[in-house]
Every structure is written in C-alpha cells, then in structure tokens.
Amino acid sequence: MSVSRNPLMTKKRKNILITDRDRWIQEWLEALDAGRYVPFFMTQDVPSSGARFRTPGIKSGRVHHFLSTNEYLFFFHLEFEASVRVIHEQFILLPLSATKAIARALGIKHPCYRSNITSPVSTDFLVHLDDGRRLAYSIKQEGALEDRRTLEKQFIEKAYWELQGVEWRVVTSTEIKTTKSKTLEALHFYGTVTQLHEITRLSWLEHFFNALEQYSGAALRAQSRPRTTTKLRITNTYS
Numbered sequence: 486m487s488v489s490r491n492p493l494m495t496k497k498r499k500n501i502l503i504t505d506r507d508r509w510i511q512e513w514l515e516a517l518d519a520g521r522y523v524p525f526f527m528t529q530d531v532p533s534s535g536a537r538f539r540t541p542g543i544k545s546g547r548v549h550h551f552l553s554t555n556e557y558l559f560f561f562h563l564e565f566e567a568s569v570r571v572i573h574e575q576f577i578l579l580p581l582s583a584t585k586a587i588a589r590a591l592g593i594k595h596p597c598y599r600s601n602i603t604s605p606v607s608t609d610f611l612v613h614l615d616d617g618r619r620l621a622y623s624i625k626q627e628g629a630l631e632d633r634r635t636l637e638k639q640f641i642e643k644a645y646w647e648l649q650g651v652e653w654r655v656v657t658s659t660e661i662k663t664t665k666s667k668t669l670e671a672l673h674f675y676g677t678v679t680q681l682h683e684i685t686r687l688s689w690l691e692h693f694f695n696a697l698e699q700y701s702g703a704a705l706r707a708q709s710r711p712r713t714t715t716k717l718r719i720t721n722t723y724s
C-alpha cells in the first residue's frame with residue numbers, strides 16, 4: 486500500500502482526532518517499511534517560534550529535520566562518526582500500547598495532543614551502527630532536565646529503549662555547542678552537493694564532453710591528411 490499523504494504536508498496542530506493520529510502513524514510505518522524514512526515530526530509541524538533546521542544528509546541522501554539548534558549541531562557529529570551507518574531523527578516509539586503501559590507502571594501521564602488524544606513519544610535520534618547495534622539519543626538543553634514534566638517523558642523514553650535492548654543516552658547542550666560542532670557544520674556544507682550545484686555540474690560535463698568530442702574529431706581529421714615534407718635551403722650569405 487502506498488503512502489497517500491504528501492510527506493511534506495504539515496500536520497494540523499488543533500482538533501486532532503484519533504483517526505488523524507492513526508493515519509499519520511500508518512503512513513510513517515509504510516514509508517519506513519518501504520525503506521524511505523520520513524521523520525514523524527518535521528519542521529513545518531511545530532510552531533513558528535523557536536529554532537528549526539533542515540539540511541541534506543551525506544549518508545542518507547535525504548533532507549533531515551531538526552526541531553532545535555542542539556539537534557542540528559549533534560547531527561554533524563553523527564554524520565562524521567565512521568561507525569554510524571543510518572541516522573533516523575524524530576523516531577516515534579511504537580506501539581502506543583507499550584509507552585502507555587510504561588507510563589501507567591511509572592505513575593506518569595502519557596503525552597497527549599491538545600485534544601487530549603494520546604500522542605506518540607519520540608526519540609530525537611535513533612542510529613544504526615556498522616556492527617548491527619542501535620543507539621538512541623535524547624538531546625536536551627542544559628537545565629531542561631530540572632523540569633519535572635521533561636523528566637517524566639525521559640523516564641518513559643528510557644524505559645522503552647531498555648525493554649528493546651537498545652542503549653539510550655542523554656546529550657546536553659554543553660556537550661554539543663562547541664567549536665568542534667561548528668567546525669563539523671562547516672565541513673558538512675562542503676560535503677553535500679546542492680541541487681543547483683548538481684545542475685551546474687551536469688551542464689559543465691555536457692559541454693566538456695562535447696568539446697572533447699569536437700577536439701578528438703579535429704585531431705583525427707588532421708591525422709588523416711597527407712603529410713608534406715618541407716625542405717629548407719640554407720644559403721651562405723658570406724660566400
């Protein structure tokens with residue numbers, strides 16, 4: 486079954502129904518099963534205030550969506566880590582029944598949409614390593630973990646990945662907002678080819694090969710012409 490919704494279509498933020506949520510989850514799963522990963526939450530799905538970033542991936546060949554500066558900068562560390570094979574951002578934890586059961590066991594309210602419909606819990610990054618292991622990362626601003634509600638959501642996320650046998654790590658802004666991150670960001674820019682650059686490259690190659698063909702043809706024609714020998718007569722003007 487093909488994905489019916491345009492993956493770039495903005496999810497509505499108000500009056501969300503169970504049918505809306507279930508359709509979004511189904512479409513996300515279909516894309517995942519088809520080998521075409523689409524982040525569940527995209528930059529256009531969040532309020533306009535706050536930092537949001539989209540950048541092409543070198544390893545993935547697709548556009549990645551980040552909902553904070555910390556996520557954006559941490560991405561470059563994953564891109565340049567040789568052991569990381571696949572990077573999935575905004576990865577939701579399914580089935581919903583699993584995270585709901587964890588929330589009940591911990592005595593924590595499960596995240597909901599404004600319409601009071603249960604919403605999926607997401608992990609900022611789920612990466613696949615070349616040795617077959619997976620790692621889950623939660624990216625947080627320094628000081629955010631002092632907020633009780635943020636901690637409750639972290640407990641749900643941590644418990645979910647522990648049950649899955651996946652190592653879960655928290656990375657804070659003090660570890661991310663460094664000179665190294667900015668350097669990796671600059672290097673990443675030169676490691677990606679924009680659409681305009683690709684069009685320019687293809688156009689240049691076309692002109693290059695046309696010129697090469699014309700030159701080769703002219704050279705062959707020159708080689709096929711009969712050669713003439715010019716004799717030089719040297720006259721001694723002093724005799």
